[in-house]
Amino acid sequence: MVVWDTLRVALLLMTTAWLAWGAAQAVLGLRGLAPLSMPPARPGGPSPTAILIPICNEDPWAVRARIEAMRASVADAGIAPDFVILSDTAGTQDVTREQAVFAPLFARDGRAVVYYRNRKDRHGRKAGNVEDFIRRSGRAYVHVVILDADSLMDGRTIAHLIARMDADPSLGLLQTLPVIVGAQSIFGRAMQFAASFHSAVFSRGLARLQGDTGPFWGHNAIVRVEALSRCCGLPELQGLPPFGGTILSHDYVEAALLARGGWRVEMDPRIGGSYEEGPENLLAFARRDRRWCQGNLQHMRLLAAPGLKGWSRFVFAQGIASYLVALAWGAFLVVSFLSAQTVVGPDYFPEPRQLFPVFPDDRTHEIVALAVGIVGLLLLPKLAILIEATASGRAGAHGGWARSALSVLAETLLTALIAPVMLMYQTRAVLQVLSGQDGGWPATARGEGRLTLAEAWQAASWVTLSGIAMAVLTFWMAPDLVLWLLPVALPMIAAPLLIAVTSRPGAGGIFTVPEEIAPPPVVAAYRTLAMQTTPLRAVTDDELARPV
Template identity: 40%
Template sequence: MPVQSFWRWDGPRPTVVDRRTDARTLLARVAVFGGAIALSAFGIGEMVGVVKAGGIVGLEWPLVVLFGVTFSWIALSAASGVVGFIAGIVERRTPRPVPRPLKSRTALVMPVYNESPARTVSALEAMAHSVAATGQGAHFEIFILSDTTDSTAWIEEEVAFMRLRHRLAGVMQVWYRRRHKNTARKAGNVGDFVTRWGGRYDHMLVLDADSLMEGETIATLAQMMEDDPRAGIIQTLPLIVNRNTLFARLQQFAGRIYGPLIARGLATWTGRDGNYWGHNAIIRTRAFAEACGLPDLKGRKPFGGHVMSHDFVEAALIRRSGWAVYMVTWLGGSYEESPPSLLDVASRDRRWAQGNIQHTPLVVARGIAWPSRIHFATGIMSYLASPIWLMLLLTGLALALQARFIRPEYFSKDFSLFPAWPRFDSERALQLFIITMGVLMLPKVLGTIETLMRPEIRRKAGGGLAIVGSLFVETLLSAMVAPVMMLIQSRHVIEILSGRDSGWKTQRRDDGGIAVSEVFRHHWQHIAIGLVMGLAAYAISPAILAWMAPTLVGLVLAVPISWASGSMELGLTLRRARLLLIPEETETPAVISAAAAREAEAVAELPEVEDGLTLVVSDRRMRELHEHLLLPPPLRERGKPELDPVMAEAKIREAVSVEEALRWLTPKERMAVLTDPVLLTHLERLRDAADIRPTVVPAGE
């Protein structure tokens, strides 16, 4: 994997290498960008009409600019949604590949980082049996790529891996590797796999720890790779499933009802210049190896260092090398899970925000296709939109305060026959508000209409009335969450711009709420901001307060909204009322049912490991297994030993018992011991010495 450069590129342009940009893609691009430009021009023109009654003065200029940016952002989404709706009619007539025997070998790659081993191996087992049922199991192998940093979780992974290998004997080969250092996070994890073992496989299907895919979907992706020798990445559309909290059910419903339409619009206009979302996609290993060696970015974190949101960058680089990247929205059977609450999403968003903003200089990287630049720009804008929206609200409030409390300067110092002060066309402002809401809601409405037009999906989602009712519930609750997320993401952007790094935290995946005290600790500032803005609006006029009410309600009620978002009881209550229901709940896909059943078995059968290092030292079979799975220790420069192994060895030598040594070792030192067979031997000798040490009887007894 040669390290790439973002600023030097002497190769051919992607459009020269791959000329399969068809008329449909070109027409979709004209429709999306032409429609977005036309809508934006109309909306901005209307906004100018609202404020120009007395001439555009003072804060009215930034008001127009900020409105123009936000309106253009939703206009692009609306135009893409319309294209996705139209493309859905054509997609039903798209010919599907006829299954045939495969010739290639594909690795099902699952990177893990301090995850539940029972959950991950159960998902892999379900997928392996599903693939085997297609008759193509011999062409696939499983590879678990661990970056786990907890010693006990590491040993649990090894035990779970051996159990999985035993259960899949004769079905599919299973491999496991844990890196000594998780350099560059997930991108480095996958890159390490490619450089060590990638040559063994024609393709790798990259999964997330919460991924599930039907065997037929996996086999179809491998067949499509064989049929299209210029394909570098083929991305599926993962549907969100398996969650029951209120917030997760909102995500599931939106992803299932509106998501396919939005994704189809994106896939139609991007064509073979598509994007990659980091999982549930198949990648040509040779293409990835030659094009996706990521360099470290210059400067300090958060902008410098390794590339965080690597998937967007890998798609751009692989496309730059002439390989196609595209999404097949018609191929079902691809699933993932949602974070269970608003705070869990906020925690994940912090990392994603930093990764996307880090892409800012890459928008002008050399040689990449212009749709890849659009992907970078939209990723950046998805987080900048929140502070822009906040500035728009504050500018509007400042204008209202100025009009209410500050005496206008009717005549400027420059000679003029006419006074100049802020004036608004209230009737036109109301019309513009209605238009803006219509543009914002258009993808949701079209997605709902599309679902209602498909009898099988409509029936499984609870029927027409339930779907329309769910649309209103999802829209109302999302509108209350949106202001809170606006402030959370605005804070993220400020932290990133001020140089604070996000770190790498384990994602919470299980259903379950968060304590009210913890919720209040995260949201009290949002409540305070909402109250201050509300008092300011009321001081101006009740009309201004009414205008800002949709935003203020969400902020003032931030604590109960956030707490309710993680409530499984509220989520299940709505499910019983057939609201926010998705077809996959009415008729559960086979691979989801199989994964759930196998997880229950794994939880019951896998031993509960209290302390991983203690188990390895005390159980000889576990010690042999652990050492068998260890990679060779990484090379280091002579004369520069690492601190953790040195400190661990010193503590072990000084201890008089295993218990004392284990009590002294820090978490990082425990990992160092598990990484080094020599240090494990020292611990074992300490244990053996304790076993044979003679009893000392005090004198006189």
Template identity: 35%
Template sequence: MSVAEINVRTNLTHSDKLERPGVGWLLAQLVLTVLGAACISTIFAWSLVEWTGASLIALVLIGLGGIWISGGAATSVLGLMQQRTAPISPPSDWRPVEKTAVLVLLCGENAHPLAKYLSGLRRGLNDQGFGQAAEIFVLSDTSDPDQIAAEETALSQLIEDGTVTYRRRAQNIGRKPGNIADWLASHSGGYAYMLVLDADSRMSEARIMSLIYRLESKPRLGLLQAGMTLLPGRSHFGRHQRAASRLLSQNFGRGLAAWSGEAGNYWGHNAIMRIAAFRSAAQLPVLSGRAPFGGPPLSHDFIEAAWMRRAGWAIELDPETWGSAEDGPQTLAEFHKRDRRWCQGNLQHIRLIAEPGLDVVSRLHLASGIASYLAAPVWLALVLLVATGAVRVEGALPYLMVTAIILLPKLCALGYWFARARTFSRRRLFLRASILELVLSTLIAPLMMLRQSGSVLSVLAGRDCGWKSPSFSRLRMWRGVPEVAFGAALLGVAFLTEPASSALWLLPVALPMLNAPILLGWLDRGAKP
């Protein structure tokens, strides 16, 4: 460690202690999660009309679903409890001790917006006096000849004037992790840190320098994941996602950072890491057997964070979203295409969660990723048990309790923004945006539940989606039809087997499905064809 690094660390010793949370937040997270799930399960059991085998199955399912939603609610409550602190910014006379490589991963995406961004980033770094501190590498795995030609044309001027170093692999071995590993083996000499961006990632030069400063300030810090928001959406769905991200992610991220402590997570991009730390996790495990449960892990980022933590490095989350963004899917079809890969990747973690030596919090991150996809079929199974009359619940209390737990993260986020809004008009703006987000999320949730349940069943049936699955635009004419059929069947069975008053509780699930073609058409409006 250099003298300069020691000096920077000494200057930040006080703030470092303030930022590093203890185990208390983790214990609070676990206690609140268990209490929430216990309340849901108790109220559900108390409201059962009769005890049968199906009732016991439903009680287990409600307990599992309750743990998932209570965990999210607990994290949001902890976020609201965090003291407000100013973002850490480097002193005006600070200059990085070591060099950083900015790695931009590209695989078939449109390179023209990326070229414009990288040109501005290079110019901004130079203007701020950090031109020599960071070098930009574009690492391409594009294989289609037409896309390669368009990519090279878009980046040609940047390559010619030295703004970026461009390298395209002839063979896409190991996908994204293999691309980074190839760079580490051949180009990483002289760099102490690397900042990983996807082709649709955006980070300002100020945020990049802030991350470098924090990494240099803490020699044990192996990876620092930046919070992020979404770029402006082009479709109604894209704009809804961005609004939800801006409203919810800041407070939720603060809670996640609190209970994660130095065993945080990695989301695959918009993160800076010490190259020495990443090398300790560069050799990812290859799972035995065939895909979908075998082969290289698709959700490699969680594993890389867990492996780095096991090697003794601190992994932290900086929940601030300023100067950090990514693009999001603009249609539900695009969302489900990406989500299917994430589903398979997270379910692969079932085979890795018991790996020896992992930090308990790293195991919680893996468990959370697994639960995020198993939650959909769990809730769907509960809906079917109630709809068919196999399980009869009396009264509104169980439904209201579940609804309250689901709404708690949104209420905490609203409280977070209300505390920062200085005028009545801004609070009214946040309230209106939150209500609109709640309405759209409520309409979309049943469609998500059905599609994610299908993804889980597809993985369990042994179907491999691959790294980048082909487009299913040819099935566009059938958009919403499965949801309509399922919603109609659900209501039909419910009214035949259950009292009308009980079946009415299924309407919030069934009605969005019945109107899926109209809803999907409206959500996709504005997206590029």
């Protein structure tokens, strides 16, 4: 018994410590930051800056529409950075197609210049793609704004980023907090709402904690070319993937290397006008999570890297723990189940010739206190953020207090339903990586949305079967635990249904975000341009399909 209890306490300590860390960040972020001010303009105008858009087999029409929207926006902001499409697209037909689609962007008509290059040696993936650009053209620019294929940034935001970098020569990297836009499905809109409503507070907490050793999230950030070139030439790690080879989650490593090189790395959540898109269904989310899992666990190799700042090592450890904690929750369930098998009944008369029985201690209060503590760590930050949003007026931009409260409640319930399914996917991902399976870094499938029940079943039947096995085994061997296990087992059993239903468009009355009520100009411009190109898609594809 003592062994099981010790194990359970250790596992609970790990999992609750993780929850407490998240809650602490929320508490630290409740108080707003000082208002943002625009630094004075640099004499002679903003420094030469390139906006890098690394792509790899993306939808070229969507990329073109985003660039056109941002090009108009930077012109409105009075700056003229160069746009550089860094293509790692493979396959002759895809490359020909994207070059045909991008061709109108290259005309020199007085607007910001757009460059394009396609790399045949795709060494180092995205980090290698950017590195290749720096090696060829880095000296021509003072700063680079690194975007993702689905990123959008307002021209005034880009102007602000350049001005901040110009005003502070010690600033190596300035990361914005990208807001998720364009979600349509129930799942996507719930995640979009959570990111908009909660992340504002969590990121303020993070900004207070990190100081000059902030994060880099790989995109929607500006980097000083001098700092990038001196500090961020990433080596291949010794050995084979998943732990050796190319560094996958390169952004965390680049932030750590910049800090090691003495540059300030800052994340400023006050900077608006920075957007990205998110996964539209749970399977796409889990696929992205599998990549991040491998990338973060690879950081185990870098925890002792020479010269890193303490906070950088802590960030690596935190990224690793975020995946190991899934394993700890799973292990806690298994240990609790095994522990129930070894329980012996109470001995009311432990001494011979004992007159009165000895009743075992009633530990109900302790168990309830533990459950309330864990639920509190999960729910209290959300409640505090709801109060903060109401007091600060943020709730108004999310459809008002009542709608915000309803959205928080719905998002919490949905998260509780999804959590056991994600726990299974994360546990599988961690076990795959630890057993040496390389998941690679496949191109992100963007825009995929609605899933049929058959597709969801095909991808998640193993979760259902695991849930059924868990429920049957518990009912058979430890029936007292069945009720406790149902909140975990039922969502697992219903996983395909949950995945299919939440991939559908919906939840219109809730999950409102400010960008839905009033689309930002650059987002609205992108949508208009994307709609205008819809009829052109078929024409170009037909032309390309014609035999030569």
